[in-house]
Amino acid sequence: MKLSKILKNGFLIxxxxxxxxxxxxxxxSTGQMQGDVYTGTDTVEYLASGVPDRVFFATxxxxxxxxxxxxxxxxAAWLRKNSKITIVLEGHADERGTREYNLALxxxxxxxxxxxxxxxxxxxxxxxxxxxxxxxxxxSGSNPLAWSKNRRSVTVKAN
Amino acid sequence: MRNFLITLIIIIIPVKSFGxxxxxxxxxxxxxxxxxxxxxxxDEESRKNFENILKxxxxxxEISSIVxxxxxxxxxxxxxxKDAFLQEPDIANLKPRFEDWNLIKAQxxxxxxxxxxxxxxxxxxxxxxxxxxxxxxxxxxxxxxNNWRRVGHIITDKVYERLTGEKGYFDxxxxxxxxxxxxxxRVKKLAIMDQxxxxxxxxxxxxxxxxxxxxxxxxxxVTYLSYFRNLPRVYLLDIExxxxxxxxxxxxxxxxxxxxxxxxxIIMSFxxxxxSEIYTMDLENRIVEKITNHPSIDTSPSYSPDGKFxxxxxxxxxxxxxxxxxxxxxxxxxxxxxxxxxxxxxxSPRGDLIAFTKLHKGKFYIGVMRTDGSGERLLTExxxxxxxxxxxxxxxxxxxxxxxxxxxxxxFSAKLWSIDLTGYNERQVATPTDGSDPSWSSLLSN
Numbered sequence: 001m002k003l004s005k006i007l008k009n010g011f012l013i014x015x016x017x018x019x020x021x022x023x024x025x026x027x028x029s030t031g032q033m034q035g036d037v038y039t040g041t042d043t044v045e046y047l048a049s050g051v052p053d054r055v056f057f058a059t060x061x062x063x064x065x066x067x068x069x070x071x072x073x074x075x076a077a078w079l080r081k082n083s084k085i086t087i088v089l090e091g092h093a094d095e096r097g098t099r100e101y102n103l104a105l106x107x108x109x110x111x112x113x114x115x116x117x118x119x120x121x122x123x124x125x126x127x128x129x130x131x132x133x134x135x136x137x138x139x140s141g142s143n144p145l146a147w148s149k150n151r152r153s154v155t156v157k158a159n
Numbered sequence: 160m161r162n163f164l165i166t167l168i169i170i171i172i173p174v175k176s177f178g179x180x181x182x183x184x185x186x187x188x189x190x191x192x193x194x195x196x197x198x199x200x201x202d203e204e205s206r207k208n209f210e211n212i213l214k215x216x217x218x219x220x221e222i223s224s225i226v227x228x229x230x231x232x233x234x235x236x237x238x239x240x241k242d243a244f245l246q247e248p249d250i251a252n253l254k255p256r257f258e259d260w261n262l263i264k265a266q267x268x269x270x271x272x273x274x275x276x277x278x279x280x281x282x283x284x285x286x287x288x289x290x291x292x293x294x295x296x297x298x299x300x301x302x303x304x305n306n307w308r309r310v311g312h313i314i315t316d317k318v319y320e321r322l323t324g325e326k327g328y329f330d331x332x333x334x335x336x337x338x339x340x341x342x343x344x345r346v347k348k349l350a351i352m353d354q355x356x357x358x359x360x361x362x363x364x365x366x367x368x369x370x371x372x373x374x375x376x377x378x379x380x381v382t383y384l385s386y387f388r389n390l391p392r393v394y395l396l397d398i399e400x401x402x403x404x405x406x407x408x409x410x411x412x413x414x415x416x417x418x419x420x421x422x423x424x425i426i427m428s429f430x431x432x433x434x435s436e437i438y439t440m441d442l443e444n445r446i447v448e449k450i451t452n453h454p455s456i457d458t459s460p461s462y463s464p465d466g467k468f469x470x471x472x473x474x475x476x477x478x479x480x481x482x483x484x485x486x487x488x489x490x491x492x493x494x495x496x497x498x499x500x501x502x503x504x505x506x507s508p509r510g511d512l513i514a515f516t517k518l519h520k521g522k523f524y525i526g527v528m529r530t531d532g533s534g535e536r537l538l539t540e541x542x543x544x545x546x547x548x549x550x551x552x553x554x555x556x557x558x559x560x561x562x563x564x565x566x567x568x569x570x571f572s573a574k575l576w577s578i579d580l581t582g583y584n585e586r587q588v589a590t591p592t593d594g595s596d597p598s599w600s601s602l603l604s605n
């Protein structure tokens with residue numbers, strides 16, 4: 001009886017440890033990154049309540065993540081409701097690439113966002129694309145977290 | 160600005176002699192040649208005239224300092240301390256006492272004279288082989304007084320050419336992007352300066368973002384990228400008149416411009432719908448041609464000096480690599496196969512090498528490879544550096560380097576650096592503000 005009680009408590013302790021350590025690691029190493037894609041909200045602004053203005057990318061990538069697609073669907077819904085609004089998609093890269101390639105990469109990222117918005121019925125007439133390459137980082141740090149915030153496409157109201 | 164041309168160059172005594180001093184520039188030079196640059200002598204009346212016009216007390220010494228500094232920075236020469244010179248400049252120019260120069264271990268000696276002749280600056284100079292006790296070269300030329308710095312550069316070019324057997328690169332200029340302000344809101348202006356950092360001038364005000372200026376190899380035209388009215392487009396700028404125009408009529412961003420070697424075309428990238436392709440535009444008939452056709456990013460094009468080939472970088476293999484194709488876009492071949500990512504290929508003016516930027520394991524390198532991709536040689540490694548540009552003789556590369564910021568984003572700087580093709584003689588090129596994207600001009604005089 002006593003033994004089983006100890007075992008039971010011991011088991012509970014182990015479980016608690018696991019839960020804690022899981023918490024600790026996810027908060028420490030990422031919490032704000034999944035793989036090398038930024039998932040935090042530090043730099044995010046809102047086009048309207050619940051409509052984030054930006055999506056983030058993995059290094060060298062222009063593929064939209066699940067979270068990015070969700071953000072863009074919210075933007076599309078907001079654009080459908082506000083049919084007079086036109087937007088600029090500003091594509092950016094981190095500082096770890098050559099200047100000219102990054103200009104092209106920023107353009108490719110902004111277009112990935114544009115293509116997705118168009119699949120949700122937003123006319124290309126309402127969207128223009130502008131690449132800044134690595135010229136306009138939001139975070140001036142030289143570390144993986146800063147770079148992840150800078151690899152982005154930001155939707156900006158144009159009118 | 161046109162009339163800073165040197166009015167004439169007369170070769171007084173073209174001496175071709177063999178067995179005299181030579182400097183090998185193909186190897187890292189760990190024993191720079193000891194050379195004495197005797198101040199150019201000047202008569203009192205000329206000195207006063209130039210003091211009035213140029214506000215320089217002794218223009219003769221000023222010009223020799225330019226020569227001395229150029230020679231030192233080249234890494235191939237060791238200009239000796241003037242305090243040790245035994246002979247007066249005017250006498251030395253007539254007939255050096257070689258024993259005296261030998262005594263201070265000078266192997267070569269430059270002497271000369273400046274005078275004020277009909278409102279012009281007349282200069283003559285001689286290069287002497289001290290050990291052989293012989294004159295190697297003598298030249299004289301006349302120009303407007305305001306060209307005095309260029310006189311120093313031209314003398315250096317002639318001395319360099321006589322001693323190395325290759326053209327110099329001193330009478331040249333650098334166009335670059337001057338930068339200021341926080342990293343998140345950098346203000347960038349076009350700037351131009353002499354190769355030694357003198358005569359720095361800003362060509363734009365910083366109202367719009369400007370990037371990647373490049374010289375026309377045959378004239379004083381420049382092509383660059385400007386975000387004027389938030390429309391990133393390639394522009395053509397005449398730096399003598401200040402007039403500029405957009406290159407072509409593209410419905411989207413054009414970028415990464417360079418001139419063809421004959422200066423008649425601009426080659427650049429045009430980005431549309433997430434795809435960047437390489438185009439050319441003929442500056443005379445305005446005909447636009449599409450050169451690449453691939454759904455990947457194709458950019459950073461650079462012609463071979465004969466105009467027959469184009470190198471560029473593309474991520475068609477998955478990551479950025481360097482490719483070479485014929486100038487009509489056919490025969491595309493990948494040439495970079497080392498570990499890492501390769502970008503910014505720039506064809507050497509000598510035609511035999513391509514300089515590039517490489518990223519491998521978190522470090523950036525400036526390197527060179529043969530035009531078939533063989534013989535890769537990395538010249539310098541750092542946290543971040545890119546965009547090499549060749550000196551007109553293909554012996555030196557200028558590029559820019561950025562520093563890593565700390566956890567708070569502090570400590571950022573961007574500076575111009577140069578390094579010899581040998582991998583030796585790496586130095587910072589001083590600029591009044593931070594700088595990036597340097598491009599080296601051709602020789603202003605030949």
